[in-house]
Amino acid sequence: xxxxxxxxxxxxxxxxxxxxxxxxxxxxxxxxxxxxxxxxxxxxxxxxxxxxxxxxxxxxxxxxxxxxxxxxxxxxxxxxxxxxxxxxxxxxxxxxxxxxxxxxxxxxxxxxxxxxxxxxxxxxxxxxxxxxxxxxxxxxxxxxxxxxxxxxxxxxxxxxxxxxxxxxxxxxxxxxxxxxxxxxxxxxxxxxxxxxxxxxxxxxxxxxxxxxxxxxxxxxxxxxxxxxxxxxxxxxxxxxxxxxxxxxxxx
Numbered sequence: 001x002x003x004x005x006x007x008x009x010x011x012x013x014x015x016x017x018x019x020x021x022x023x024x025x026x027x028x029x030x031x032x033x034x035x036x037x038x039x040x041x042x043x044x045x046x047x048x049x050x051x052x053x054x055x056x057x058x059x060x061x062x063x064x065x066x067x068x069x070x071x072x073x074x075x076x077x078x079x080x081x082x083x084x085x086x087x088x089x090x091x092x093x094x095x096x097x098x099x100x101x102x103x104x105x106x107x108x109x110x111x112x113x114x115x116x117x118x119x120x121x122x123x124x125x126x127x128x129x130x131x132x133x134x135x136x137x138x139x140x141x142x143x144x145x146x147x148x149x150x151x152x153x154x155x156x157x158x159x160x161x162x163x164x165x166x167x168x169x170x171x172x173x174x175x176x177x178x179x180x181x182x183x184x185x186x187x188x189x190x191x192x193x194x195x196x197x198x199x200x201x202x203x204x205x206x207x208x209x210x211x212x213x214x215x216x217x218x219x220x221x222x223x224x225x226x227x228x229x230x231x232x233x234x235x236x237x238x239x240x241x242x243x244x245x246x247x248x249x250x251x
Contacts, residue, residue, distance in 0.1 A: 010239035012231060016048035051234035052226035058215045061237035065189035065215055068196075068208040079121050081207055082181040086114045087170060087195060088129035088140040089188075103147070106188050109212040111144055114186050115151035117209075123184070125153065126177065128161045128170040167195050168247075175202040188212040190236055194243045 009015045020041050027037035050056045071078050089106035100108070114125060125148060129140035136143075139162030149155055161177065164170035182205045187195050189210035199206045214233045224230075 007239065010242055011235045012048045012051040012238070013235075016044040016051075019044035049226060051238075052228075052231045054222050054224040054227070054230050055219070056223075057230040057233040057237070058219055060234050061190050061240075062215045062219065064193055064237060064240050065210065065213050066217075067193050068189070068210050070217075071184075071207070071209050073116055073120050078117065078184040078207055078209060080182070081123065081184040083124040083126055083178070084114050084117055084184045084186060084209075085126045085174060085178070085206070086110050086144060087167060087185070087187040087191070088127070088132070088144060088164075090132060091136070091140060091143040093133070093136045093138075093143075099150070106191075106212055107144070107147075110186050110188065111147045112151070113209065113211045115148055115153055117184065117186075118148070118153050118157070122154070122157060125158050126161070126174055126183075127158065128164045128173040130162050130164055132165060167191070167243075168198055171195070171198040171202060171204075175199075175204060178204050181205075182207070184209050186211060190214065190240050194240060194247055197244075197247060 009018075023037050023041035023044070027034050027041060051060070087110065089110065090104050091107060092102045092104075094102065103111070117123070118125060127141040127144045129144075131138070132140050139160070141160040141162045145155070145158045145160050148158055159177065161173045163173035183199075185192070185195065185199065185206040186209045189212060192208045192210050196206060196208055214236060
């Protein structure tokens, strides 16, 4: 329940107006500190504006994305591993869409990078996740397997475990099959700090392979104007910070 609530409230477009409404209501109904609540009510709106700007949103997500270094395809580091795990994200089961439009960026980049790694050195690939959406005909693991086969991965090298609906349950489904293995873990850069911790909890050794960066390595100060991309970047960062709090202090 707490996890679902955090997912719902991670967007500044949701929690900022909600906090504004609560504080404004308190400023009109509270028996004490009405003026304090009245002025505090504008803080969530300033936060929403802050999250919609380029530089602040980059600064929110950058500590997460920079926690693990980029591992190039030519690197010998990942080639020493025993296999590749690609964490699931999502898929649009719509036959009216072309192949590339059926995948959000998180899935597209994770799967594509895994396929490029496989082309460099054919290692077994491990996939998990069950049916994530009501309209899906197959598990997310099966969809991702079909993606990798389309890009030339040998089907016999893909091992799927169609259980799990989030990172925690995916790792639980994979863990029994990865005992004693050193794994290259492919996921979104901002997601890896939380994902790696789940693998550590199962005493599994992983090499993080970050993809889908929403910030650059070298950032210059540019505020720009409020925009949807910055709001999305902030939402992704807040989602991961809430996930880390849940993982470390609540779970």
